[in-house]
Amino acid sequence: MIDEIIQANRLGIHLIRLVSMVPYWVIEPLLPYCEKYDVTIAIEIHAAMAFDVPETKAFIEEVKRLNSPYAGLVIDTGIFCRRLPRVVRNYEMSIGTSEGIFDYVDSLFEQGTDLHQVLKKSGGRYPEELKKEMKFEHDHISVPLLDGYENYPLEVLDDLIPYIKHFHLKMFEMTQEGPEYSMDYKALLTYLHAKGYDGYVATEYEGNRFTLAGQPMMEKQQVAANQK
Structure with missing residues (x-):
């Protein structure tokens, strides 16, 4: 992981997303390298590996304990589905x-x-x-x-906002009417604005894996619709 931090710095990258279930005890030994190379490490909070999973809970508690700007969380919004895609x-x-x-x-x-x-x-x-x-x-x-596909309330983030470094705005289907079919992004962005979140959000399209046989993948059109 130290090599990855150094390489990220060389590439001008300042945030490394750790995959879900990375153990909490890696954070503290890595912080001196994160500080030296100005690279933040943040675990992804992902559906099926979110707030009720012991490993995720332990990582969050360690992030809070250390309270370092170089350790945090990346939220995948698949935990905020309001309908099954x-x-x-x-x-x-x-x-x-x-x-x-x-x-x-x-x-x-x-x-x-x-x-x-x-x-x-x-x-x-x-x-x-x-x-x-x-x-x-x-x-x-x-x-x-x-x-x-989880259905957490947005309020689960209330005490985590200071530690969130990035959002993966998961999307499966942008509808012709405008919104994403399964998630309420207007409500999410309104919530984040009210909470003072000033970081980035990034589109993460996964509907392509559910393309019906014989049909074209529409990833460019879907991502463009999400970016409007």
């Missing part, structure tokens, strides 16, 4: 996943929760309502992937 549903159904599974997951979002939270509370056991919809082999492959 429609492109996920359409793609998975096109390859054989049962529609009832998505109806069930959609109902969780309508209740203000998500599959990740439901499984967390049940100790990882699938609810009976979900199990009865898992009719085919492919369902058992698809369902574990659906806990990666």
Whole structure:
């Protein structure tokens, strides 16, 4: 990691995003190098590896304890889904996943929760309502992937704003009407403005992985729509 910090400095890069689950104890030994080379390290808070995961909690607590401008967090906004991305549903159904599974997951979002939270509370056991919809082999492959779309309230960031170095504005589908289908970016940006966040946000398009067979990828058009 020291080599990466030095290389980042040579390239004029001042922020390194650490992948989720990096252990908290790497931070303090690296800080002298971060300070010397003016490079910040920040762990990504990502769906399915967010605020209820012990490793993430430990990293956040260490960032708070050290209170250094060279250690912080990168927030991936996939933790703020208000609906399951429609492109996920359409793609998975096109390859054989049962529609009832998505109806069930959609109902969780309508209740203000998500599959990740439901499984967390049940100790990882699938609810009976979900199990009865898992009719085919492919369902058992698809369902574990659906806990990666979380529905946290924005207020979960209230005490973290001073430590946030960057945002990945995850997007799956920009609609013709304007907004992203599954996330309320107007609400998020309004919240960040009110909290005094003055850092950067970057578009991260992942809808391309759910492109239907025979259809063109629309990554340029989607990113351009998000940047308007």
